[in-house]
Amino acid sequence: MPQQPTPLDPVQLTADLIRCPSVTPEEGGALALLEAHLGAAGFACTRVDRNGVPNLFARWGAKGAARSFGFNGHTDVVPVGNEAAWTHPPFSGALVDGELWGRGATDMKSGVAAFVAAAVDFVQETPPEGAIVIAITGDEEGPGKDGTLALLDWMRAEGEAMSVCLVGEPTCPEHLGDMMKIGRRGSVTFRITARGVQGHVAYPHRANNPLHALIDLLGRMTAEPLDQGTEHFDASSLQVTTVDCGNPANNVIPAEARATLNIRFNDLHSGASLTTWAQELIDAVAAETGIAFTLDADISGESFITPPGEFVALVARAVEAETGLVPELSTSGGTSDARFMKDHCPVLEFGLVGKTMHKVDERIETEQITRLKAIYARILREYFA
Template sequence: MPTAPSALDIARALVAFPSVTPDDSGALPYVQRLLAEASFAVEIVSFAESGTPTIANLWARFGRDAPNFVFAGHTDVVPPGDETRWRFPPFSATLADGALWGRGAADMKGGVAAALAAALRFVARGPFKGSISFLLTGDEEGPAVNGTVKLLDWARARGERFDACLLGEPTSQAALGDTIKHGRRGSLNGRLTLIGRQGHVAYPLLADNPIRALAPALEALQAPPLDLGTADFDPSNLEIVSVDVGNPATNVIPGEVRVVFNVRFNDLWTPATLAAEIEQRVAAAAKGARYALAFDPTNAVAFLTQRGPFTDLVARAIEETTGVRPKLSTGGGTSDARFIKDACPVVDVGLVGKTMHAVDERVAVDDLEALSRVYERALELYFTASERG
């Protein structure tokens, strides 16, 4: 059997595909060929839904026995923005200063590459009791409608069962392996419109300025705190992200004020209970003023993988490989772990994410290879434990 490619080899190949959501641009077919050559069963499946782009996703499995260890992730990336601001072209996969430069290097083609390299090395060693699977999507940076959530349903409808999952989002803060995300906060967007009556500023009695209701509404949204947090989660946090009256004139009282806000919430709330709390606050602050309050649909709910054998195993793999003792965290943004948690225990462990989504996104080459060794050690520990029963 030919020597398995390194994490760096795979990462460079992946970064070179301009796979900005929803365009795959060849990234998943490349992974398909790589895994098929190592005797994985591989399929690329596409899902569509009205109003959203069709998305390619990849499922792969080596072995048929339980337990089934899953690597999950995404090969889509956010747009690079103004490419003239980059030191190197964003899809050139340039090596310089000990780093791999390019859009997606950190988020999260580097993590996908590390998992692929680890799995290919592990299966090349010879037989083991269990299976290794991959769930990769092209819809994590987009609406996340036709990606992991549907791929999981598709796989389980075929009889696939999953026992543990590592997701390679860039979770590390300062040094590789310093943080394991064993849960994620939920995310809810709200849109509040304060409704008045447009008119001439010289005739205020003929108008109703909705801006007068703005300050009480903003105060009600943010105080008192939604909660004080829990042992595993920080307090839920509401941030105002936009206030707009759409009024360019200085002699017109506007007819409405539009407020947009986002809440990152912990497991004390569901989207429904959180929306009810916000509705109650706005109603009390409005004091009879007219308003409209709506919430965007969300598939991002808070979840927690309880500390236990799986989180301990991942932490051990990190410490034995890197010498770093990781901390467990539920901070940061959402990930597709929010879908996978309904199928099996899942944690996020990945590269240092300081440059994710930024101009000149990059990762240290040494970290790529070290992360691959962490993943390989996790496989060793997991299947050794399963053999012991």
């Protein structure tokens, strides 16, 4: 009787990944470790590095298969902050009292380890009719220009495809299974510069204060809510994050003032429509005050949603079967690489409880990692049933 392969332990794999110091954009050995495990299980692996950013594509099964289940995630992590403030070294992967400690324990080396372990075991124990694709980037926590986007560009050129994709980001606020993400809000950052005429504060008629005009503009932008929310999205949120003119003197009207604001927006808007809205307000204030404005808009992602349907129901069933919880279908939170994947195929996000992500003493209960692997394994079984 042929010997069954030993199941891949997602806790040990997470610990091994944590010990790879992969602060964006350093690879730190994380992708090499995953490539070794995936390659040994029969996945065809390709490094898709671009502009110094490390990425890994792995496929089990035939290219162009009619059914192809995709997983997406990242092995890069944010900086550790004050290393001396950590209870256990941030790249130790210390296992203490049922918790795994280290940078990336929650966001998201555990998620990557869970879906890699689930996929490796699945193809060895019950090879499916179809393909499993794993796309992992080293640039999710960074600019994001040469990470998942590079993988998608390469896939398009090579004829590779996913039918659906599950991103393993931490999605649960309190308990494993209480939330999955079926979409995300968009994000646009506006950097506004107002240029006036410098002068003495005692002679304002000889100057033109850009701060007054800028404050007027920001007041108009924040006077009314952008909307009241939609069926699947909360109300859009505009937040002014900084106002500055770099003026150390109290008797000088400055020549220039700057402000930065960010809008997290729902499906009533787009980055372009909000930029047009901002420019129209700017033009009105400029005409009234004589202040010259410039607007720089950085659209980091558009809002999107994967409507409830077969894929959403499949993932929700698997989560409930393994956790006993019916996951809330949410679009809350920040942005993720799902904003890129949604242009390729239907995409959902489900992962661990994210309470300690990006914090000093980031850690996760090992039981969650084991249960997450079981959820991903059930999803694969149902998808290919």
